[in-house]
Amino acid sequence: xxxxxxxxxxxxxxxxxxxxxxxxxxxxxxxxxxxxxxxxxxxxxxxxxxxxxxxxxxxxxxxxxxxxxxxxxxxxxxxxxxxxxxxxxxxxxxxxxxxxxxxxxxxxxxxxxxxxxxxxxxxxxxxxxxxxxxxxxxxxxxxxxxxxxxxxxxxxxxxxxxxxxxxxxxxxxxxxxxxxxxxxxxxxxxxxxxxxxxxxxxxxxxxxxxxxxxxxxxxxxxxxxxxxxxxxxxxxxxxxxxxxxxxxxxxxxxxxxxxxxxxxxxxxxxxxxxxxxx
Numbered sequence: 001x002x003x004x005x006x007x008x009x010x011x012x013x014x015x016x017x018x019x020x021x022x023x024x025x026x027x028x029x030x031x032x033x034x035x036x037x038x039x040x041x042x043x044x045x046x047x048x049x050x051x052x053x054x055x056x057x058x059x060x061x062x063x064x065x066x067x068x069x070x071x072x073x074x075x076x077x078x079x080x081x082x083x084x085x086x087x088x089x090x091x092x093x094x095x096x097x098x099x100x101x102x103x104x105x106x107x108x109x110x111x112x113x114x115x116x117x118x119x120x121x122x123x124x125x126x127x128x129x130x131x132x133x134x135x136x137x138x139x140x141x142x143x144x145x146x147x148x149x150x151x152x153x154x155x156x157x158x159x160x161x162x163x164x165x166x167x168x169x170x171x172x173x174x175x176x177x178x179x180x181x182x183x184x185x186x187x188x189x190x191x192x193x194x195x196x197x198x199x200x201x202x203x204x205x206x207x208x209x210x211x212x213x214x215x216x217x218x219x220x221x222x223x224x225x226x227x228x229x230x231x232x233x234x235x236x237x238x239x240x241x242x243x244x245x246x247x248x249x250x251x252x253x254x255x256x257x258x259x260x261x262x263x264x265x266x267x268x269x270x271x272x273x274x275x276x277x278x
Contacts, residue, residue, distance in 0.1 A: 003086045012041045014159045021068045030065030046086035059094045066105040067112025072155040076162025203233040206273030
């Protein structure tokens with residue numbers, strides 16, 4: 001009799017991935033144990049003997065790390081492959097499953113980071129910040145609700161689609177079409193990040209120079225910069241953050257602390273004006 005994973009078990013496995021993909025997260029294992037936990041209900045349903053269960057689950061102790069939202073499709077694909085192996089498919093073994101996982105981790109991470117982290121999240125945050133003008137909590141509520149709905153139903157759809165496709169999804173994800181898709185999404189993500197930075201980041205200087213005895217300053221640095229390159233300081237600070245994060249590998253916390261120091265020193269020297277009235 002052919003073994004078939006029930007919808008209840010697939011749903012259980014998906015929810016274990018959705019809620020626990022960062023289970024026991026460490027630099028050594030990353031998402032390995034979250035992946036393993038999501039496969040447990042499937043292994044227990046497909047194999048009756050404890051020895052067979054132990055042998056099958058050992059497959060998923062290998063290192064795993066990808067973008068977790070789009071990474072749902074990998075978990076779904078391997079669920080389908082595990083079902084095929086339990087039914088005696090000779091071309092599906094530990095090496096096949098782990099090779100597929102290793103081959104998909106990078107492409108999925110590239111697509112997911114560009115699409116989710118680089119495009120969807122900045123767009124949602126941009127809309128939420130616009131709704132939060134004047135201290136309104138609506139923006140925060142909007143982001144929390146929309147992001148969680150997007151993440152849950154998007155991950156669920158990808159998981160079950162991956163299960164249905166099985167190994168057929170690999171040809172698309174790692175082939176020429178997948179490469180073109182990754183490049184397109186990366187470009188779109190860059191455009192969105194640039195638009196968000198230009199819209200929501202504003203760095204201006206209050207530095208002026210006044211001649212002795214004069215009332216009006218003869219130099220307003222911000223006006224001069226705007227006449228040559230509007231938004232120059234904003235672009236400069238965005239590029240500085242990118243350089244420190246991407247090239248110098250500084251952590252976001254350190255970059256934020258550095259910006260606080262620059263702002264503090266700039267205010268003390270009169271280069272920046274926080275606009276505070278006492």
